[in-house]
Amino acid sequence: MIYTVGEIAKQMGVSASTLRYYDKEGLLPFVERSKGGIRMFKDEDLPWLNIIECLKKTGMSIKDIKVFIDYSMEGDSKIDERLDIISSQRNIVDNKIKEFQDMLDMLNYKTWFYETSKKAGTCAIHKDDTDNLDNIPKKFHKFIVKK
Structure with a gap:
């Protein structure tokens, strides 16, 4: 068609x-x-x-996409070059995913922080969290700055 x-x-x-x-x-x-x-x-x-x-x-x-397309049009003689381009871009995406996962983890922590603060009516309930991590879900411990 x-x-x-x-x-x-x-x-x-x-x-x-x-x-x-x-x-x-x-x-x-x-x-x-x-x-x-x-x-x-x-x-x-x-x-x-x-x-x-x-x-x-x-x-x-x-420009780089054009290089990839040009290599593709050349056929099998450029398989190695195409693989290098795709592998390199895949690594870039993997790194971006890790960065976004870190950002999402922080936003999840802050969501938990403000949801629990809202239920208590104050953020002051977290003022002693650095001394007592028992009140904080373990997955969020990495965000707590120890005194």
Whole structure:
């Protein structure tokens, strides 16, 4: 089946202008054009578009995505290079996930802190928490600054 820029953009949840920009930047060498120059997206283009969107969402630059696409278009001779790019980006995402998990842990602690304070009607109930960790769930002990 053939799709227009608008149709494929809607399927992917991106704007048509995003796809046009990707094309302008050389990320869509696999997309065919009609005699009139209209982009003709096919079902087999979707995996390519999905990896481009995935890499973009992970923070990879358009320039680096282009390198990945170019290596992909060269075929099996560039498997090692493609693996290096994907592995490197995966490590970046792993580090971001760890950072976000740390932030989520802190927000969970603060949620617990304020929920228990609200029930007691004061934050003062936590003033002695650094001396007595028994009142604090163990998973939050790392957030307590000892006196």
